[in-house]
Amino acid sequence: MGERKPATTIRARIRESSAQLTASERKIANAILADYPFTGLQSIHDLAAKTGVSAPSVTRFVAKIGCGGFQDLQRQLIAELKAGQSSPVDLKYSQTPVGHVEFLSEYVARACAVMQEMVETVPQSQFDVLAELIADPSRNIFLLGGRVTNSIAAFLSIHLRQIRSGIYHMAENPEAWPEHVLSMRKKDVVVLFDFRRYQLTLSQLAHTIAKKRGATIILITDKWISPAARSADHIVALPIDAGTAWDTAAAAMALVEALIVRVSDADWQATQKRIKEWDGVRFSMPGIDQSRINGEGDET
Structure with missing residues (x-):
C-alpha cells in the first residue's frame, strides 16, 4: 500500500x-x-x-x-x-477505495507514502534554501494560500511570528493586497500555497509582485504546478494524491513543520528570546488566568 x-x-x-x-x-x-x-x-x-x-x-x-x-x-x-482542475467529484471515479475494516491505518499508510515521496522528490538543497530565506531576519516574509491552502499558510505564519518579527499573513480579500504589495522590498520573501483547482487571483498576485516589487516568490504547489509558477523564483512541487476523492495535505504539513523547526534552530538564542517576550505580552492580556498557565489553578 x-x-x-x-x-x-x-x-x-x-x-x-x-x-x-x-x-x-x-x-x-x-x-x-x-x-x-x-x-x-x-x-x-x-x-x-x-x-x-x-x-x-x-x-x-x-x-x-x-x-x-x-x-x-x-x-x-x-x-x-x-x-490540475480535478475536483473531489472527479477524483472519486478514479480513487482506489480504502478498506473500511482498517480504514484509519490504511489511510495513514497512504499519507506516509505521500510524505516519503516528498522526501524523494524535494531536494535537501532546495529545502535548505527555503529555510535560509525564511530565517533571514533582514527579510520580511509574506504568506498567502488559496481557498483551502490558506489554512496551511496561516499555520506557518502563526509559528513564524513566535520565532521572528516581520511575518505577515496577507488578508484573503484581494482588496487588501495593495497595502501588502506596496510595502514589499526586493529582498523580501513571499510564500504562496496553491494546489489543484488553482486560484487565478494568486497567479495574478504573483505576477504583480514579480513585476512591480521584485520580491522573491516561493510557490508551494503540486506536481501539476499552479499557474503562479510563471512568476515564482522557487517552486516546490509536492505529492498530494492519496488515491482518494480528497487530496492530502500530509506532505505540505510535513514540509511546513520541518521549516518551522529548522528556522527556529537557525538562531535559537534569538528564537528563545522572542518566545519569552511573546508569551510575556500574551499572558498579560485581559482574560488570561496566569495561575492556570503556571499550573497553580484547580483543574477540576
Missing part, C-alpha cells in the same frame, strides 16, 4: 533527461519549462521557430523524454492541465 506512485509529469521527465539532451534539445527543454505547459501546446513549427532549432530536433527531443511523438506530448500536457 505504501509503494503507490503517481504517473510522472512531462516536467519531471524533462528534468530527469537533462543530462542526455543536446544543446539544441536543451533550448527546447528550457523554453517548455519557462512557460509550462503552454509553450509545449504550440505547433511543432512554432516551437522550433521560438527556440531556433529544426522541427526534427523537436521530434528527437520528444522521443528522448518518452513521448510517442509531438501529438502524444501535447495529449499528455492537456491531460495534466485537466488533472
